[in-house]
Every structure is written in C-alpha cells, then in structure tokens.
Amino acid sequence: MGKLVKNITSIDKDFSKWYTDVVIKAELIDYSAVRGCNILRPYGYAIWENIVNILDKEFKNLGVENVSMPMFIPESLLQKEKDHIKGFAPEVAWVTLGGSEELSEKLCVRPTSEVLFCSHFQKIINSWRDLPKLYNQWCSVVRWEKTSRPFLRSVEFHWQEGHTVHENSQEAKNFTLKILNLYKNFFENILCIPVILGQKTESEKFAGAEFTYTVECMMKDGKALQSATSHYFGNSFAKAFDIKFTDKNNKESFVYQTSWGLSTRVIASVIMTHGDDDGLVLPPDIAPIQVIIIPINLKNKLVLEKSREILDIIKNKLKLRCKIDSSEQTPGWKFANYEMKGVPIRIEIGPRDIENNQCILVRRDNHEKITCRFEDLSENIEKLILNIKRNMYKTALINRDNKIKIFESEKDFENFKGFIKMPFCETLECENNIKQKYAFTTRCIPFENSSISPELPDSTCPICGKKAKNYVYFAKAY
C-alpha cells in the first residue's frame, strides 16, 4: 500500500512504538511546548466529542445534571479531607503568582474536584427535599506526572467527573453500581471492548473513598488498563465538609456521596484493543468518519455523480458520518490513509462498477470486500455496521480471554502476559511483595467468584499461605 502505512512499526516488533506511531500518524495528537500536555487534533478531538455526546445522553437519562466548578482549589480547601490530600498533594501544579503579585494562599490546579463539589454541597443542601444531587462536569484536570504518554498518562487530560449526594448509604451504593453498569454497557456496546468489573483492593482505591469499583480492560500486549472508576465515599467527605441535611423526621444527618470518572484514557483503550499493523480500528459509534467514499476515476463525471448520490443516502437517510475523498492523491494512498485512521467502512466506486450497477464495500475490522448492488446499499451498510461491532467485540473477547490465566505457580508472574487470577489474602504485605518482585499489581476483586458474588473460593493465598479472601486479578498495568 502507500508509504503512510509502511511508516507504522509493526505491533509484534515494538508495541510501544506502534502505539505512538498510530497516535501521531493518524493525527490524533501533537506534542505541545509543555511537557506532558498534548494537543488533541481535529480527528482525535472528534473521537472524544463522540464519546462525550453518547455518555452525556446516558448520564442525563439517569437524571444527572452538568455543572462547572472552578479549575483552582485553595491549599486550605484541598487539605480538608486527610486521605484525599495525602493521595493528591504530591502530584499537583501550584499557582503562586497572579499578574506580578505573590498570592497570599497558593492555588492548585484541580487534579479532581471532590473538595470543590463538597464545599458547594455544604452551601446548597439543607433538607431531604434538596436530595439527591446528581452532578457531573466535563473538564480537564492536571496531575504533575513525571512521565507521560499520549492518552495514557498526561499532565493535563480531559474527563468527566460525576459527584452525587444521597440521603443514605444504600442509595449512594446503588448509584455507584448504576454508574459502573452504565460504563460497562458503554464499553461493551459502544466501544466493543470486553471488561472485567470489580472492586479495588485497599491500596489501589481512590484517595478518600470507602471503596472503588473499576472497569478493567486487557490490551493486546497483555497489559491491563484501568478504564473507568466509580467510588463510594460513605460520609467521610460529608463529615470533613459538614454536609448535613434535615430528614423527613426532622433529624439532622450527614449525607452519603459518590464520585465517578472516565477520561480520554478510553481512547488508549480503543487503540490498544482494536488496532492492528495498518493503524487504528475504530468502533463505528465513535468514528469521526463512519463511511469513506473513494471514487476511483476522478475524471469520470458519472463516478463523481454516483459518489455524491451515495453520500447523500448515507448522510441523510442512514444518518451516518460520511465523506467523499476526491483529492488528487492516488486511490492506494487513500485506502492506506483511511485504514490508518480506522474508518469502519470504505466504499470504492469506479467506472466499471457503475456499468455493473454496484460498488465495493471494504470492512476495516477484517478487510473483507463485499460487492454491493446500488439498490441494496442502505440495507447492506446498516447490517455491516452491526456486523462490524459484533465482530470487533468478539475478536477482542477472544484476545482478552486468551490473556486470562488461573494461577498455577509463582512462575506465572514471570512468564505470563495478561491477567492472572489468584486466590488472595488481600494483605498489603503480599500485594507489595508481588509488585516489587514481578511488577504485577492487583487490578480488582472481580464480582464473579468473590464475596460480592456467591462463590467464595475455599482456598489459601499461595504467597503467604494464609486463608484467601477472594480471587483477585493481577496484571502489569498502564
């Protein structure tokens, strides 16, 4: 194919370089003058916009309302909840000067906004009539990371952070699960990515949370990627921020809270779950271009006319995002370019196709070519989109399941790339032990086969020999 694709490192040769090649050459991201801060280019930002639009509707269906909090947090406010400040203080950026004057109190650029939401909640919540509050904001946050990689870890990144307030613990816990489930459906049905859901161990939970639920995904290189989280706070923040309400019996109580978030990291998840040696493979629902039409002979008026006719059907009848590329580049260059960009369906039309009343549809996910009569186009495209989604999920599921191993011996940690599922004592000592020796960390206590679900294993922890509490997933992680 064209020269573009040749420039991508092969997945098997160097996964990490393949990833960077895809991110840069598909024009998702450019590096900026600031270390660790990336520019989202139009194609990369359009993917994020599609993700935002889909999730935003889902959140609103649950009654969630969007708000906007300031980007700055005064030092004293950040310090109000002790576990929270301990977790975040080492990695924040501090504003100390305004204009030319030194500030009397330094301001951190929000790494997350719990304390801002809490101090607002304290002001606006008085009675049970004010509850629940189901808030979300789309914004960017800053964490002063030493190393950075596009979408995976950066100083500034885009995300949504949901913050909710409830009358009682059960309602808050239910909401934490409701959101986890929303994320699960989004990963499976929209991103075509299989997930493992579970609870974080104590050492991996969010700073200030009582517990953290997580969505864990498996990348093609055998590393896990934590892709979304949902936290239950109990009333620890409520107590630190004095958020009380008068209940129906006229009694004053502290509220119960949750927070939950998903960031541009999911784009890394998409790239490393579906991508191949030709570049990106995008799930149709988030692809900025869902169908690309490539006219084969640009001098042939009939070809261009027919291309526009097809564009019209796909855009206006099927409501899909579709473009014609009638630029002066060769068809081969165009094929490679839109494959690299992960466009789900390519339509090729040449003069001979028109004579035969047909065009060629090419799937990005498996490179299959389909000859399609014009009158069947709408129906075929609609079916194809569904088939592509189904096939992408299935392929990812097979890849993922091949990368899950039930623990047999400690040697697994040396050899295996993927999830290792092991009966575990859940002590920090064993956790640190495994982390230091093998760089494997606990990913989650899965809902299947754990105390959360019925089947608790009657087994011992193979590291310390004490009683195992649950099966736990371990992996090297991004």
Added chain:
Amino acid sequence: MGKLVKNITSIDKDFSKWYTDVVIKAELIDYSAVRGCNILRPYGYAIWENIVNILDKEFKNLGVENVSMPMFIPESLLQKEKDHIKGFAPEVAWVTLGGSEELSEKLCVRPTSEVLFCSHFQKIINSWRDLPKLYNQWCSVVRWEKTSRPFLRSVEFHWQEGHTVHENSQEAKNFTLKILNLYKNFFENILCIPVILGQKTESEKFAGAEFTYTVECMMKDGKALQSATSHYFGNSFAKAFDIKFTDKNNKESFVYQTSWGLSTRVIASVIMTHGDDDGLVLPPDIAPIQVIIIPINLKNKLVLEKSREILDIIKNKLKLRCKIDSSEQTPGWKFANYEMKGVPIRIEIGPRDIENNQCILVRRDNHEKITCRFEDLSENIEKLILNIKRNMYKTALINRDNKIKIFESEKDFENFKGFIKMPFCETLECENNIKQKYAFTTRCIPFENSSISPELPDSTCPICGKKAKNYVYFAKAY
C-alpha cells in the same frame, strides 16, 4: 406573588443589585472559595450548553473543526509576539511549582491561546494543500482580574476561541467578517438582541491584532457590553512564529491569520437586555426549560393525566424542552419561580379547564394570558415561540434605539446613559481625554456611516476641532 420574587431588588432602584439577585436567585451561579471564580450551577450551565450546541453547529457548517490545546503556556512562548505579551502579561496566573519542585520555567494558565495555536500551526503547515486551517476550541481561560462580577468579568470564564490560517490577506479578512456575521445572526435570531457592528479603535483592539471587529450591545441601564469579537492578525503572528507555506507557484510565504471569540459574557448580555423585575426572561432557543406545565389541583387525577399528555406532545411532537412541576409547592410559588427563571411559556391546567377542554398559556415576555383549546395546543405553542422571539427582539430594539444619541454637545457625556454617536478624529489623545473626564470609551467605528461603508461625515471632532475620520460610538461599558 411568592416570597421568591419579593427578594429581587427592582431594576429601577438598583440595577447592579437587581443583576446580582437574578444571577444568584435564578440559581445560575454560586460563588466559590476562589476569588473571582464562579460555579455554574445546573440551570446556568444548561443555558451555556444550549448556546454551545447552537454555535458549534454553525461553526461546523463553515468547515470549522474543534481541537484542544493545553491550558498552560511557557513564559518564553507567551513572549514571542511583543504586542500580545504586553497586553496579557499583567493579568495572568503563573504556575511555579509542580508537586513540591520549583519549575525551571514558569507556566501561565492561558488567558487566550494564540501562541499555542501558532506554535502548532508552525509544525503542521507546509504547503498550500494544508490551508486553510479553520480551528476552534471550547474551553475556559484565566485572567487575573482585580474585580469580578458573575458572567461579566471573572478570573476564570468559559468561551470559544476560533483560530484560522489562510493563504492570503483577503481570504483571512473575509473570514473575520464571515464570523462577525455569524455572531450577528446568533445575537439577533437566537438571543433576540440587537447589535451594533463595527471596528475597534487602535486603543481598544486586541493585543497583537491588526484590527478587531466587535459586536456591541446596549444594556437596560445604558451601559454597553462588548459581546463578541473577531480579529484580523495580518501576518504578525506568522512572522513571530515563522509560519510559512509553499504556494502553488512553489514560492514560500507567511500565512495570514484570524481569531475570534465569544464567552459566557453573552449570558450577562441576555440578562441585562431582557430581564425585568420578576427576574430572567430567556430567549426560547437557549432556555433550559421552554415550557413549564403547572397542574393546579394535584389531587385531581385527570389534571395530572392531562398534564402528562401535554408534556408528551410538547416534548415528542414539538421537540421542545418541557417539564411538569408537580411538587408540593403552591401554584403561586411555582408561577413566581418559573418567572424568575425566565421560562418562556407557562401552561396552567386546573379541573375546570379540563371540563372546558382548554388550558391557559402565559407568556413570560409580556405576561399575556391566552386560553387555548387542547386541539390547538401544538399549533399555538409553535406560533407563540415565534411571537415571543419577535417581540423580545422588537422590545430590545426599541430600548436600544432610545439609548442612542447623536452628539450635540459635550454635556451629553455628563447626562446621557447609552451610546453617543460622535464624529471623531480617532486620536488617542481625544480618546483618553473623554475617558478620563466622563468614563466614556469608544465602543466601535460602526460599519454604517463610516469609511467602511459609503457615508463618511464631512465634519470635525468636537473635542479637538480637527477633521473627523468617522462617526464613532462612545459609551460607558462593562
């Protein structure tokens, strides 16, 4: 009415207090722990979301693509264009610490992103094939203002900033005007606000621009509000950042650029153009709730059933944003509440209305009550929305025109609240003179009756007696 409305200061008594009352009591904004940074509450943020959605579609129709630049700018980068840094350096917030380490170069939190876009453009533009670039970003920016007022002037605010790059000066100038025209249509057709379009004088133009076009609005208190701007840069930034391209004749040239922006300030414009003693009056297209249904007798099942039926028609058939308020508050309290929140249409339904096969529609803009038979509801609501928009614009236009005075004597500056249109020499000396004596600043050189349009006045500047260049609008401004 209810106690809510009584708490709003009357417009005539204290305009400034009225404004703050509306902003706080309609729950648009809450103050945060950080001076000058406001929280956009759900109702306020929903107004902004509606504005964003409408404008974003318009921008995309012009071929504009969204991107995301980092929020930080290294000091050395900000200093590259001299006029630009001079304009912005005094009012930026500086990050000097990352984690616990002092940064080797301090970073400013973007007050605007010209330099970030320019350093990206320098990397990605090589040939005429790469042009034009039509970029925009929705984000928040920070300006270290000493004083702040909700929506009008704050340390952090939301906006969009467009940045475009063109092959030649004419194309760039045309685009500057195209955007100005887009803003004009948005103000007139969506926000129902009349505007004066023109060019800023030298002292009022954007730091680094060759010229600045502006959208000027007149508030009910006689103060002007600059509500959107569109800047032509020529190639001054291109030269500072070395942004060159090879043209079709294989010659290397500098590019020509524009930038343009509109912020949450437009919400202040809406409030102070349309609001009244009962609170907000929202233009239907940006109202978070366009129709509120208030059932009069909550115990009557028929009333609730009919309310839901109407909700269904308005939401699903008319595609309008509609809600029922069936809370335990009194109807009077609800009337006052939704009037304060500026909801364009209120529907009242009681048991007697149902017997008579009718409901009552109440307009927010002029408080008119209309009895409406159920079978005419859809048609009436659709007509009403159009009438409300027309009437809001007309009323605002009359108010605005009453606040324009053709200059007669210098005493006008002492007495008149509004725009004073005066033949002007356009010297900085006269401009400063008027500013210091009367706090009136030049708002714009209007397109009507100026060198830009055909009728140049043959007149002298009444301040210095020298030849006038153009009619210029002066006003006290926010």
